[in-house]
Amino acid sequence: DAMVIQNPRYQVTQFGKPVTLSCSQTLNHNVMYWYQQKSSQAPKLLFHYYDKDFNNEADTPDNFQSRRPNTSFCFLDIRSPGLGDAAMYLCATSRGPTYEQYFGPGTRLTVT
């Protein structure tokens, strides 16, 4: 089945220790998104790639970076995680800007 896969599902890191989250898709969608979701809040977009074009949200901290080496894969790098970065990180894909977005299962990040 076509799907969005995220690894790892759970990640524990230490304060200030870099971490990378990965996302892959078999849907061959053009757009890939990274969202951050904290408890009882709606997902918050961090950035997205439309094909190779990177689009950063204005309020995304510089601590967050992303890479999309090919159509299928996208990575979220958190350079120096703080306690406030503990959250669920969601990857989503879409055919295009007005189409449905399909979410992966998420990565739950804990910062100790």
Place this chain on the structure above:
Amino acid sequence: QKEVEQNSGPLSVPEGAIASLNCTYSDRGSQSFFWYRQYSGKSPELIMSIYSNGDKEDGRFTAQLNKASQYVSLLIRDSQPSDSATYLCASPNRGNQGGKLIFGQGTELSVKP
């Protein structure tokens, strides 16, 4: 600021009843609307999308769109306890190249056996 508004609930309905979830939006030019179901600790799951005025049915779910009133709703017939979740209404931001989703606050639905 383009907005999508939902009642946060919780909405409680008895098993077998119809659950009605409502959403309003501020951008009159919005073209597409999505309903996601999110169980606690899980990721959002797309359950309905609607692009045209009127009703769209899929199994026990019916999405309704009224562009004149800027109103979207989701009806869940024969509600089951397994429908208990938070339901998110969302629409892509037309001003954003990639289609950033503007989410409502989510409505928590509880279906009582």
